[in-house]
Amino acid sequence: MKCINCDHAMTTKRENVPYTALPGTVLIGVPVSRCSNCGEYEVAIPAIDELNRVLAGTVIRKRSRLRGGEVRFLRSYLGYSGxxxxxxxxxxxxxxxxxxxxxxxxxxxxxxxxxxxxxLDRKVDEYPIAAFAEINAKETKRPQYAFRPTAKKWKPTALVSPRGKRLGHKSQRANVASSRTLSAA
Structure with missing residues (x-):
């Protein structure tokens, strides 16, 4: 391997190096290439995604409150900007x-x-930030949910009568109440 600064040959040895993405972390026996001419060096971190996954799993098992560097590392690991x-x-x-x-x-x-x-390994691509901004902080009077069974799973749907008519507010309560009675039987 040649130095990117001076084009001299670099020597590679295994060294212990600090991992700056998570303060207080040391990587043991990592390949480090050094130039004896100008002092330039390169650290080769193998399987960095796996390293970050293992580090994140280790940090969340900590038995005390997260510190600043840990919060930054975990946020970055998830892929979020501040x-x-x-x-x-x-x-x-x-x-x-x-x-x-x-x-x-x-x-x-x-x-x-x-x-x-x-x-839960909830990375950024699973969280549309814009959708969270639309969530109203005010509590609704009574949430109404309806689900319809399909071949292998349940799907959310609008509350409708058996004839397919969309139900209004009062009917929704009656429909939810009757479905509770059916599920309790």
Whole structure:
């Protein structure tokens, strides 16, 4: 291997190197190529996606509150920018920044949420941020849900009468009540 700075041959040895993506982490026996002419070096981290997955799994098993570098690592592992992560969890980007710089501890529930997202492997492509922005923070009077069985699973559907007529608010309650009676039988 040749040096990218001076084009001299580099020597590769296995070394212990700090992993800057997660402060306090050391990678043992990683190939490091060094140029004896100019001092340039390159670290070759094999299977980096697997390394990050294992690190994330290790961090969420920690028995104390997450620290700033850990919050930053987990957020980055999930693929979120600081502002998108803030939107996702209903927080402010400045607050996320304070957590990540250890200027303010992360809240207990947010800590648990972040750990759960890692445990469930919920990466960014599964979370349309725009959809979360549309969620109304106000509580509705009574949520109404209807599901229809298909060959192998249940699918959400509108509440309708057996004749296919869409049901209004009062009928929805009656329909939900009658379905509870049927399921209890």
């Amino acid at each position: 502002s998108d992560f803030a939107k996702l969890i209903g927080s402010d980007p400045a607050t996320v920044s304070r957590w990540e710089s250890d200027k303010q501890p992360i809240g207990h529930h947010t800590d648990l949420l972040l750990r759960a997202m890692i445990a």
